[in-house]
Amino acid sequence: MPASRAGRCPKPRATVNAEIIAVGSELLTPQRVDTNSLYLTGELNTLGIEVVYKCVIGDDRTRLAETVRAAVERSGVVILTGGLGPTEDDVTRDAVAEALGRGLTFRQEILDGIHDLFTRMGRRMAANNLRQAYAIDGAEVLDNPRGTAPGLWLRTDHPSAVMLLPGPPKELMPMFRNHCLPRLQQLVPPLVISSRWFRCAGIGESDLDQLIAPVYTRYTNPVTTILAKPGDVEIHLRARCETLEEGERLCDEVAGPILELLGERVYSRNGDPLETAVGKLLLDAGANVAVAESCTGGHLGERITSVAGSSAWFAGGFLTYSEAMKTALLGVEPAVIATHGVVSEAVASAMAAGARDRTGATYALATTGIAGPSGGTEAVPTGTVVIGLASAEGVEARRFRFLGDRERIRGLAAQTALNLLRLRLSCPS
Numbered sequence: 001m002p003a004s005r006a007g008r009c010p011k012p013r014a015t016v017n018a019e020i021i022a023v024g025s026e027l028l029t030p031q032r033v034d035t036n037s038l039y040l041t042g043e044l045n046t047l048g049i050e051v052v053y054k055c056v057i058g059d060d061r062t063r064l065a066e067t068v069r070a071a072v073e074r075s076g077v078v079i080l081t082g083g084l085g086p087t088e089d090d091v092t093r094d095a096v097a098e099a100l101g102r103g104l105t106f107r108q109e110i111l112d113g114i115h116d117l118f119t120r121m122g123r124r125m126a127a128n129n130l131r132q133a134y135a136i137d138g139a140e141v142l143d144n145p146r147g148t149a150p151g152l153w154l155r156t157d158h159p160s161a162v163m164l165l166p167g168p169p170k171e172l173m174p175m176f177r178n179h180c181l182p183r184l185q186q187l188v189p190p191l192v193i194s195s196r197w198f199r200c201a202g203i204g205e206s207d208l209d210q211l212i213a214p215v216y217t218r219y220t221n222p223v224t225t226i227l228a229k230p231g232d233v234e235i236h237l238r239a240r241c242e243t244l245e246e247g248e249r250l251c252d253e254v255a256g257p258i259l260e261l262l263g264e265r266v267y268s269r270n271g272d273p274l275e276t277a278v279g280k281l282l283l284d285a286g287a288n289v290a291v292a293e294s295c296t297g298g299h300l301g302e303r304i305t306s307v308a309g310s311s312a313w314f315a316g317g318f319l320t321y322s323e324a325m326k327t328a329l330l331g332v333e334p335a336v337i338a339t340h341g342v343v344s345e346a347v348a349s350a351m352a353a354g355a356r357d358r359t360g361a362t363y364a365l366a367t368t369g370i371a372g373p374s375g376g377t378e379a380v381p382t383g384t385v386v387i388g389l390a391s392a393e394g395v396e397a398r399r400f401r402f403l404g405d406r407e408r409i410r411g412l413a414a415q416t417a418l419n420l421l422r423l424r425l426s427c428p429s
Helices: 034-045 061-074 092-100 109-118 127-133 169-187 205-216 245-266 272-284 299-305 323-330 336-342 345-359 405-428
Strands: 003-005 017-023 052-058 078-079 102-108 132-134 140-142 152-153 161-165 192-200 223-229 232-241 266-268 289-293 314-319 363-369 384-390 392-402
Touching: 017 034, 017 061, 034 052, 034 078, 034 169, 061 078, 061 092, 061 152, 078 169, 092 102, 092 132, 092 152, 092 161, 109 127, 132 152, 140 169, 140 266, 152 169, 161 169, 192 223, 192 245, 192 384, 205 223, 205 232, 205 245, 232 245, 245 266, 266 363, 272 405, 289 299, 299 314, 299 392, 314 323, 314 345, 323 336, 323 345, 323 392, 336 345, 345 363, 345 384, 345 392, 363 405, 392 405
Parallel strands: 017 052, 017 078, 078 161, 289 314, 289 363
Antiparallel strands: 003 223, 102 132, 140 152, 152 161, 192 232, 192 266, 223 232, 363 384, 384 392
């Protein structure tokens, strides 16, 4: 779960927050995704406006009115997308009018524009398009040459600007760019947003937070957000300031001590995934890597080859799921398997050494383990993974115990293997 923290340093002057409300029951199905909010967030951020709340509301007038009423009380900018069409389930205009205590008035100029659009398309306007010619009292009408739904811009008794925009992106984007951005630039004091994005491996979310909280909790600006995924923790810093220089200074002021505390656990300062970071280190060293996979079933190789240009530093790999394939392709002695078990340091080491010998790679990674849900024993429980790493300096193997379902265990095994190689490349013996 994301965790944002506040502290004692003052916020920048006259900051403005925004909320985006996507309207449409179709957005609550697995077939449709709200992409408009991503576009709007990027545009708002260019003005220094932080989006602090997003939601999707079905075609329910009562729920939507309640949501709008709360939004205008707490945020300076409220944007609604969708629900401006001609059908009975398009309730955005009515709901916003209800929330603001305003009426709806017929506008002849809107109807003339809709008539003109249908004429240019060589079609006859349906009677229900008349509903789109009503505007909320006090609203400015935003022209929509690409569709029949005009947008609306309103100011409220609270320090809020409310925008009603059509749902289709081809209509929403030019309307926001041509009509809303100029109005917002007049309304909102110019601010910029500076950011930092770090990714860490080899440390859990709670341990990371305990380590760096004494730094970031002293600040309300930048705001710090921590996001955790299996084997990976992200740290986001966002500062809103009147100048880029001040924002960069504040981000650096907070980032410096955090980076010092985290040390080698930080593998990316620009959001790149771990496989990209490993690839850059291999390229810098003039080295390459091979893989020998058992429990990860090709996941490690897939992550590596997902990086464009990885052919420059990836020699190839072996998917040796059975004992027989470990022997035939990697040269793992049957006696080693019989003596130590297939999930063992001895087998992981032999797999890594065999992959390196057969490919001539500088490094080789090997994974063997029990991803579950069955197959575990008291001595080797489900989630046990052994990772081997071979190089010119020799071979080492480390045992891990991961918790979770099969997918999570396999993902953690691949992440941990990549991180072991990263640490070797960063701090060679």
